[in-house]
Amino acid sequence: MNFLNSITISEITHVSIVNFKTGEKSGMVLRPWHGIAFSLGGELVYIHNNATISLKNNHIVYLPKESTYDIRSIHGGSFAVINFQTMQDLAIQDFKITESTNEEIILRTFFVMNNIFLRGFVQHRAEILSYAYKIFSLITYNELQIVSPILSHAIEYIDQNLQKPQLSNSFIANQLHISEVYLRKLFTNTLSVSVKNNFI
Numbered sequence: 001m002n003f004l005n006s007i008t009i010s011e012i013t014h015v016s017i018v019n020f021k022t023g024e025k026s027g028m029v030l031r032p033w034h035g036i037a038f039s040l041g042g043e044l045v046y047i048h049n050n051a052t053i054s055l056k057n058n059h060i061v062y063l064p065k066e067s068t069y070d071i072r073s074i075h076g077g078s079f080a081v082i083n084f085q086t087m088q089d090l091a092i093q094d095f096k097i098t099e100s101t102n103e104e105i106i107l108r109t110f111f112v113m114n115n116i117f118l119r120g121f122v123q124h125r126a127e128i129l130s131y132a133y134k135i136f137s138l139i140t141y142n143e144l145q146i147v148s149p150i151l152s153h154a155i156e157y158i159d160q161n162l163q164k165p166q167l168s169n170s171f172i173a174n175q176l177h178i179s180e181v182y183l184r185k186l187f188t189n190t191l192s193v194s195v196k197n198n199f200i
Contacts, residue, residue, distance in 0.1 A: 001062055001096050004036075004136035005193070008087040012128050015110075015117035016081050020044060020073035027070040028063075033083040034090060035063035036139070038106065042077015046070070046095060053095045055079065058103050060139055062096035069095075080110050082132060098139065102152075105159050106138050137193045150176060151186045158195070169195050 013033050020026070020042060037044075043056040048069040055061045056075075063069075063081075100106060113131035116124045138155070154176055161167055172195065173180040187195045 001060070001098050001139050003090065003092065004062075005140045007090065007136075009084050009129055009132055010087045011085040012082065012117065012121060012132055013085060014081060014083040015114045015128070017114065018079050018081055020071075020076055020079065022073055022076040024073040024076070025071065027068075029068045031063060031065055031067045031069075033085055034065045035081055035083040036135075037061045037063060037079055037081045038100070038103070038110075040078040040080055040107070042079065043074040044079060045072045045074055047072070048095050051095070053097055055097075058100050060098050060100055060106075062092070064092050064095065065090070067093065067095070080107070080114075082110070082113075082135070084132065100139070102138055102155070105155065106135055108159065109135050109138070133193070150178060151190055154183065154186065154195075 014035075017040065037055055038060045039055055039057050041057070043054065046053040046055065046061065046063075046069050048067060053061055054074075063083075109131055113128060113135070116128055116131070121128060154172060157172060157175060158167070164171075169183055170180045173183040176183065184195060187193055
């Protein structure tokens with residue numbers, strides 16, 4: 001799902017938690033938005049163009065705009081969904097799936113984003129968009145399967161210390177015993193995002 005890092009979101013239309021009972025069926029005809037979905041516990045199967053895509057723990061699924069599909073719940077549970085519009089035409093017609101190795105950070109970020117979205121998108125647009133971009137960056141990082149202990153540690157450190165007022169590029173670099181320039185290059189070269197604008 002590398003394409004997530006190169007899109008410009010024009011609107012977040014929904015940030016929601018959807019519940020399904022075991023055996024429940026649903027579907028969508030000409031989906032009006034792009035979306036990503038991940039399991040909060042449970043398993044769904046999407047049936048699209050004769051392909052079956054399983055959404056279960058540690059999986060993230062991209063739901064293409066204008067797609068038509070059926071949904072079947074294999075194991076009941078809750079599922080996180082972020083629906084969005086983009087400035088550019090993605091021209092992606094097939095579902096995309098990836099496994100997540102940093103699911104805990106993605107889920108925490110989603111719950112914060114969901115709470116803010118419930119207070120109103122218009123009033124909190126910039127904040128909601130920043131959380132969406134953070135989730136997209138984490139998904140992209142995950143999919144690339146980059147083995148960088150320093151970058152992984154940096155993301156974890158930032159996530160655990162967001163409330164600290166002294167959190168800055170130089171502070172993070174100092175805590176990781178690397179230069180600030182190297183920290184910035186790790187983020188921009190690997191994730192195509194800056195530390196400050198997308199994580200702090």
